[in-house]
Amino acid sequence: NFGSLLGICLMTQILTGLLLAMHYTADTTLAFSSVAHTCRNVQYGWLIRNLHANGASFFFICIYL
Template identity: 70%
Template sequence: LLGLCLTVQIITGLFLAMHYTSDTTTAFSSVTHICRDVNYGWIIRYLHANGASMFFMCLFAHIGRGLYYGSFTFLETWNIGIALLLAVMA
């Protein structure tokens, strides 16, 4: 599930980046352009926004599973996982 969420995030992010402008005067109008004028742009924006929440829910469930089954006793693996968690949140 984490891989699927991450793949959806990357693909929808690329499609959104094709139409977004970061200039302060045109940023809002580019978002409305994505929602109104781009084919299925509102779905892409919706998937990207909610996909991020789903990604973190799956990530926290994965950590919870590791805590439940006692995987924290494998220190090297657990520390790599913590480093990846901090990298994802940064």
């Protein structure tokens, strides 16, 4: 059932988005460095970012199907 898959995807997006938002700086001069900091220095930050990016694509694939 794609509804339950969408629910899992949405909860993953919310959880990883909150984790990423804790380390993000919304300033034009510091935005890229905060993302780089998350990927390089935060424990499993690269995994959280990739889950968030690929989860968004998977969410729209499930909606399309």
